[in-house]
Structures are given as C-alpha cells and as structure tokens.
Amino acid sequence: MATVHELRPGAYYDSIVLMQLQHALVGLPQVTDAGVVMCTPANLELLEQNDLLPEKLKGAPEDLVIVVQAETEESAEAALEQVDELLARRRSRAASEFRPKSLQSASQMLPDASWVLISVPGRYAAAVAHEALDLRKSVFLYSDNVEIEDEVELKARADELELLVMGPDCGTAIVGGIGFGFANRVRRGRIGLVGASGTGLQTVTARIHQLGEGVSQALGTGSRDLKETVAGAMAGRCIELMASDPETDVIVLVSKPPDIAVTARLLQKAWTIGKPTVVNFIGYPPPASSLGNLHFAASLVEAADLAVGLLDTQLAAIKPPELRSGARYLRGLFSGGTLAAEALAGFQTVLGPVYSNIGEPKLSDPLVSKEHTLLDLGEDVFTVGRLHPMIDNDLRIRRLRQESADPDVALILMDVVLGEGAHPDPASELAPEVTAQQKQHGVEFVIIMVGTDEDPQDLGSQAQQLREAGASVFEDTAEAVAYSTSFFTQREMDMVDAELLSKPVSAINVGLESFYDSLREQGAEAVHVDWRPPAGGDEQLQAILKKMKG
C-alpha cells in the first residue's frame, strides 16, 4: 500500500469540483482511497484518521492537498498524474454555455436580477456580498465561515438600501415559489416563514406540504441573526415583509437557540402585526401556549401543525376602551406565586420589561411600584406575622388603593383564588373596591379567577360579582395577559414594500454551480458567474489589491 500527495499552494476550485475529483480518483485502477481538501487543521486531522495524512505535509489553510492511496506506488503516482486531466474534463463540460467572469458583467446580462446567491468560500464572501449591494441587489449568502462583524455591516447596509441580506450561513429560502440553496419542493400557499435555521425552515415547509397546505415565502436570515450582536436585523425586516405580503395569512418564526433580548423585540414586533404567528425558538421557554396572535410550538413538526391549524382562524379584533387619560402603566397584584410568574413571563414577551419582586428587572423596594409592575404579594417579605393574601385581603386592598391613586396607572390585574382555606367571599371585599376606584380614578380592572363550581365560594357567583362591579374576568392567565397588553400596544404596523417577494425570481449565482442548476430547473431566470478568487487566491496579493482599492 502506498500513499502519495501533491500540494497546490493557494489553489482555488469550487468545492463541487474537489468532491468530483476525489470521487474520480477513487474510481481509478488500484486506488483504495483519496482525499482532496484544503489544509485546515480539522481537515488534516480527518486525513490522519483515515490514514491519508502525508508525513511532513506543510500546508496552510488556503492550500489544497490531493492525497492518493493505492495498492502500489506506481498506480498511486499514475492517479496523481491524471489530476489536471480530470479537472479539465470537468471544466470542458461547464464551458458549453457562456459564463460571465464578474458579478458586474453578470448584472449586465441579467439587468432585472433582484437576487445574488453567494456560496464562495467564507473568506471571500463578504466582499462579493458588498459588490451585490453596490449593484442594488438583495443577497442570499449561503457561505459560512464569515466574520460576524462583516455580517453586521452587510445587514446595516442592506437596511439602508431597503434590500435583504439573508445569511451568512443561510441554507434555505423559498421566494415566490423558487427554492434558493437547499429547499424542498412544496406547494405554494398562505403560510410565510422566517427562520434563523436552515433545516428548521426545511422541516416546517416540508411538513406543511405533507399536510396538504403550502408556503408563500420562506426567508432565511442566517443562523446568527438572533444573537445579540446581529440583534435580529434581518429577522425584523423579514417579519415586516411578511406583515405586508398579501399572500401570507399565517407567519411561522423558527430559530436555533436565540438570545432572549432579541427574542423579546421580535415577538413584540410579531404581536404588533397581529397576523397569526407560530413561534418555535429552540431553547426558548414559551410564556404560554398562545398569547393573542402568538402561538408557541415546542418542535418544528408542531410548528407546521399549528400553522396549518391557524389558516382559517379569524383573529377577534380587540378594540380596547380608551385608557385613563395620561395613564401608561399596568400594575399586577397577585396572591398566587405561580400565577404571578406565568403572567410575568407573558407580559415580558409581548409588552416589554415589567418590574417585579420575582424576576428581572427587580423592584428595589417591593412596596413602591415603578412603570409596569407585577407583584407576588404572597412572597415571604409580605407574610411575616400576617395571613396570606388569599385569606386576608387587607394588604392587597391597601395596595390597590395606592396604585389607583397613581395617575400613571391605567390598569390593575389581580388573581382571585377560591377553594378550601381561602377567604370565604373575596368578591364581597374586592368588588366594591373595583367599582369605587374605577369611578374615582378611571382605572381598568382585570381579574384571573381560579376555582370550581363546587368550591365553598362558587366560581360562577364570585366571577359574576366582580364582572358586575366592572372588572374583566378571565380563567386563563394568557387570555388575561393578552387582553391587558392590548391596552398598551398598537396592533398595526406600517406597510413595507414587499414587491421583492412577489415579482418573478431572477438571480445571479456566484459559487456552487449546483445552486444555479437548481434555479434553472425550477424555471427561474439565472446567470452563473465563473467566479475565481481575486489575485488567483494569493492572500498577500489580495491584501495589496485591497489597499490599492481602499
């Protein structure tokens, strides 16, 4: 058994060409294995694991190494000698149609192209994407190994130019029925997707199709878009597009583990839109199964199931009565710790930061409210030598009066928990307060009730007393949260221009030729650029060229 190799410093070939070369080499007589890779540490370790690492190989990451293992030294050498011929054979096939050498000339060939698909190696990708933006084209940036600083810069530029930059590391998109990169063939329909997750989008779109429904658009953002550094720059823009796209009735948002602060901003945007929206962010704790128009799925498959189920729902238009003049804040006064935690999670999702004594941001003094505030009055600090607020209403009533007298307070949310051990008739004490404070200060009251018809207090009659007193009564925390939030949030959004999604796809492809083939097979107008790295891949020369340009 003999292993021979050839090092080609700074050599660039499309990775499909490298794969095909490796396959071709393995197919030659007496060849037992072959490796054709760039000399990164990981690739060299892989060669070693496969007994293919040449001794004393000195390759840099931008160098190509071709290794052949064969039964004899002669057959290994013979295989290696055929490398150029095998590469040329590949190229002659590609030469059957004219290929522009630059994005610039491709753009002249296809002036209507709105899209540039980029799948060149990561270290060249940002420059190509900037070129595309120079030409006022949106970018599908498949390449990975792109610096996050470049991503931030590209997305900021795209935002200014009202263009999209999907990616880097964007595996999937479906625009106007045409799949970019990796995409399943699915029926067109009324579900629009936005995803910081390639196989996430694929799994959900495929499932929607298998369920008999279809996809309007599926927009990838790149896997890092929901990280704090990128701050959901593209996801936010895509949600606005989905809101404005008349073809989209239901929105699905999917992401690999996102950053919590970014998540909150995006969900507040989705809430504002008001279109039914399914959310599946891996590793994100859902605040409820649904909150108003937001529906939380725990898996990709469930996201598709929920989206299909929502297609024919009509959102009840909530038209909240006017707020007490000048009042801006909500105050939650809870007796039940878990109900408080559940409500807090809901508000943090759709309303924004809420101060509390059980989460972040934390009130410095639980006896003094600040902006939106939610309190668990059953917490230890309140119950030393004092009955629990489920038995004794005194503490809550005093706080309720204090909050009502605050001109900033628009709405007070409370829970009323019935049953054994609890106050025998809480409504008899709370209802008069509701009426009095509403009359005197114009404060809204929302109440979450927990109980049964067999409880000593009787759920039905307690709820009725509180309703008659002027409170809105719910039995589900999420419904109470959604209703309360609607007082403080606008449910409409400025329309953006979604023409990019509706007009026929016309695209320039730079990088993997298979993506070009796929565009053409799907019936899209497309041109493939016969791209080479600048300065023939010579990094030093590239740096000089860049300086001269800059």
Next chain:
Amino acid sequence: MATVHELRPGAYYDSIVLMQLQHALVGLPQVTDAGVVMCTPANLELLEQNDLLPEKLKGAPEDLVIVVQAETEESAEAALEQVDELLARRRSRAASEFRPKSLQSASQMLPDASWVLISVPGRYAAAVAHEALDLRKSVFLYSDNVEIEDEVELKARADELELLVMGPDCGTAIVGGIGFGFANRVRRGRIGLVGASGTGLQTVTARIHQLGEGVSQALGTGSRDLKETVAGAMAGRCIELMASDPETDVIVLVSKPPDIAVTARLLQKAWTIGKPTVVNFIGYPPPASSLGNLHFAASLVEAADLAVGLLDTQLAAIKPPELRSGARYLRGLFSGGTLAAEALAGFQTVLGPVYSNIGEPKLSDPLVSKEHTLLDLGEDVFTVGRLHPMIDNDLRIRRLRQESADPDVALILMDVVLGEGAHPDPASELAPEVTAQQKQHGVEFVIIMVGTDEDPQDLGSQAQQLREAGASVFEDTAEAVAYSTSFFTQREMDMVDAELLSKPVSAINVGLESFYDSLREQGAEAVHVDWRPPAGGDEQLQAILKKMKG
C-alpha cells in the same frame, strides 16, 4: 385625627387572630383605621404608607404592634383599651372543644393520624416539623420564611423514614380527596399531580374538574424543591408515589422556574415510569411537544387540557431489540444544525448528558466522540473548502464507519435532508453503509428524514431504501429521539408503598385554625393543637431551652 399604639414585645398570636383583631378595631366607634402587625421592616414601611406608623416606634421583628387611628384621641385610646377583651372574646369561642397543647398529646388523641399540617410562623416551623417526624408522621408544611438548610435536613430525614415533608411554603395538597391548606373542591379521578407551585396545582386541578375529569392526588413539594440546593428531594419521591399509586393513570408535574439540572433528573425519572406525564415548568424550554410518555405544556391551563386528553391513550409498549453486546453509547451524525439542536435537547431531557459540538457538555475535539455524542457536521469547522454534508456524504460516511468500529457504540442516528441543492440520491450512498455496518458490527441505525413527495429525490422511495437497508426511519425528531432513547433506558421502576395516599386522611393541625376547620368540613379526622411558641415567644429563653435539650 389621632393615632395611638401599643407595643407588645415577643407577643404571639395566630395570624387569623391578628386579622380579626384589626377588623374588630376598625369597627369600633370613630376609629378610621388600624394596623395589627409584627414589627418587620416591610410591615413598618406598610404602616408608614398608610399613615399608621407611630413616631419613634422601637419594635423588633418578633414584637407585635397595635396601632389605632381615630377621629379623637379619646376614641383611639378607648379602642386600644378594648384589645384584650377583643382577643379574649375570640379565645372563648375556640374553647368550646378540648384542644391539646402539644403535638405529642394530639398524637395520643389521634394515634392513627398520618399527617401533621404545620402553619406556625416560619421561625418555629422546622422544630415542629422535626417533632412530627419524631412521631413518624408525614408533614404538610405551609409555613414560609423557613431556612433552606432546615428544608434540606427535614427532607433528608423524611426520606430515611419513608415519610413525606411537603413544603415549606407548600400552599396546596389533595390527598385521598381531602384538600390541605388552600385547595379547590374537585372531583376524584385518575390524574395525579406533583407541584412545586401552590396556585399551579390549584389552577390545574380546578381546570381538570371544570373539564369534567378528576384528581387522584395532588402533592405539593414547596416552592424551592426544584432548586439545586433541595435537588427535587420531595418531587422525586412524589413521582415514585404516583408511579405506584394504582388510582393514578396520568401524572402532571408543575413548577415555578426550576433549576435545569434538577429538571433533567426528574424528567428522566418520569420517563422511566412510563405513565403518561404532562410537564409544565415555568421558564423551562420544552425539548419537544412530546417525547415518549412526556408531554410538555406551556401553561397551567394547557397542562390540564393535555392531561385530560391523555386519560384514554394507551402507551405503545416499546420493546427494543437487544443492544450490540457491551455497547452503551449513542452517536448522532447530523447534517442539519437545527435538527441536531432539536435532537440534542430531546436527548438531554430523557437520556442524560450528551457530548456535542453545539452545546454543553462540549467535545474538546469534534473529531473524537465521547460516551453519548451528537455532532452537527455542517458546523463551520467541518465545511472549510468542503461541500456541506447535505450534498457530499463523504465526511459522514467516514465518520459512520469510525463510530461503527467502536465497540462501545450501539446506535447511530442520522438526518437525511432532501430537496433542491441536496445530494441527488443520498440513500444510494447511505443504505449500503447501513447494511454493511449493521452486518459487521451489529450497530442500530435510526434516521430522521426531511422532504416531500415532490422533491427530486422523492421522500417515499428514499425512506424505503433506508428501511430496506435495516434502518428505522422517522419524520419527526422527537419520535426518533424517543425511539433511540428506549434502547438505553429501563422503562420500569420499583414500586414504593403508596398506602399513605390511599388510606383515609387523619391529621393533626398546628397553626392556622381555619385549616383545621376545613379538614373537618371535608370529613377528615382531625385534631387542632392549641400551639404557643416555646418560652412564650421569648427568643433568648428559647435559645437557652434549645441548648438544654440539645
């Protein structure tokens, strides 16, 4: 307007007595407000907010202050003078039946009592609970403001004695149809609950009742049980009880925000039991909508809905084929990052720690697997100058052979993603490997497929090729995870003695008298202890007594 007060150092009264005193004072002629509280900083601040704080009051937290505000100084003083009479009036009512003065003598009156309900002030509660354990009785510990060290010690002792200590800060339980503390009146039925959350248990049990179904048992654990320090000591024991309780067909677990490591241990226990289990842990990201017998709810109300829906499901008994002899580990080789993340979250929930290149614990070298390992082969490190594993199977096939040759490896899980841009026929390359490795090494193969019937590769025929090659093929990550996990986990648990739950409730109540009244109204045998703090509440004397005992 005049405000007068009286300070009673170290005075102890039941907090119901204090509430009633306050109400009675407010009802006296010309009295406008009153406060009867222990002098904690929070209570004093509350008095101040209500203009009730006497100037220069010097009370310690264990001192009682009685404040009366009235229209004149005379009427205020007159009210204050009636305090002892009002307290005595209350006491004479309670004296109509005999009250033992100690837990010891109560236990002699009711020797069959299995339970002691404790709601004395927090600083006395641990000692009373230890007394109950001395008497070999289980404890429902309602008191809050108990040190966490005491909780750990009490639960460790209970575990040794095969008793329960529910709490501290345990608001709710339903045992054998009898509610302890705060509890809704609900139908008896086949759903058993375990909760580190009082209003959580109440909300779910009430909803189950409203849906027409019922509750076998609802066991509170105290709000801190799922924190790392307490490590789910009581929740684990309660899950075992639910497993052994023949009345319980479906289990519901609820908790305020739990610690992740504790959560994982409890969910693995619930998985092992095999009874359908609904999980709603606030702030915990569910790994799937369901994983085998575990079903994840995003709200309390949804938890009840799911539990009721599961009542008549039959769990398909998964009888996994035998593992390759001596093999213990699973290896996941993924091309899709999101599918990898979804599968990883699932395994971490039901199988335990899984090493990966995308989460914790992290592989130090992604090229070398360790114990259970799951890899995203599409990560940047693997794709420099190389096609994505969704196009080029070479990397995955080499790794698959390497894993199969490892005698510790029992099962290999892969995703196969079809569609535009992907390999034109992945099964043609993967299926022969599956067959070969299975034959040579006895390794199991599980495959998650993503695609549609309209994809160029055709989902149906790709799945069929892989099935015929010997792989188990799924279209939902969660199903593949549950199936794979079943190879590595026992699905049975030793039965524990659940007699405590099935025999008629007989209880001793120490603390809030209303809890005693409630037990009697519900038809339970009960005795109320006329409890007083040791040494009349004198902290110094208590310390001396404790030393003498110790």
